[in-house]
Amino acid sequence: MTTPYNFSRLESLIGLENLEKLKNKTVLIIGIGGVGGYVCESLARSGIGKILLVDFDKVEVTNINRQIIALNSTIGKKKVDVMKKRLQDINDNLDIECFDIFLDKENIESVFKEKIDYVVDACDTVSSKKILIHKCLEEKIPLISSMGTAKKLEPSLLEITSIKKTINDPLARIIRKYMKDEENNQDLTVLSSTEIPKKTKELASNSFVPSVAGLLIGDYVVKELIKKEF
Secondary structure: OOOHHHHHHHHHHHHHHHHHHHOOOOOEEEEOOHHHHHHHHHOOOOOOOOOEEEEEOOOHHHOOOOOOOOOOOOOOOOOHHHHHHHHHHHHOOOOOEOOOOOOOOOOOHHHHOOOOOEEOOOOHHHHHHHHHHHHHHOOOOEEEEEEOOOOOOOOEEEEEEEEOOOOOOHHHHHHHHHHHHHHOOOOOOEEEEOOOOOOOOOOOOHHHHHHHHHHHHHHHHHHHOOOOOO
């Protein structure tokens, strides 16, 4: 059993056995934006075997300041298509399935047709987040959900924690209330920032916070999939 040349240095770090584990895992990523894009990038470069991409949006010029797939040459193209092309260029053995949809109650089952080892919620629509969280908690599918990264300046204040421990995060407050209203006492792992959001007229952002959030999530998912302490 040999290691593909592009993962030989990763093998030296985590071992061939763990690399083989990752090669046989499937990860679903909802939202290919500032956070989700870097999750995709890190997982593809970690040897994950299959990635399911879900996003209905197209690349816009306002994405260029923070999204890894946003370039002058990709403006107007579907995010899932651009990301698929990029990931295949990183690892041509990676199995990729695209869902150019807005996730809702009517289509969520189409995304969960096969066994999924981990789900990454990187979407920014509350309704989709709620549907996804309900689905994963109900069926006990491992999930990590990204909370808000807009209006933040400090990537060092990002952390992976329980939804119950989040502070200064308006989106996390909404999700906490949703789970309370649903009388759902299960825990939910989230990526959140303790930074107080800046007061801006729009969803202001920079290139550092969403990217670091995505990389932290990628790191967390990989370690959960191989259950290895580093």
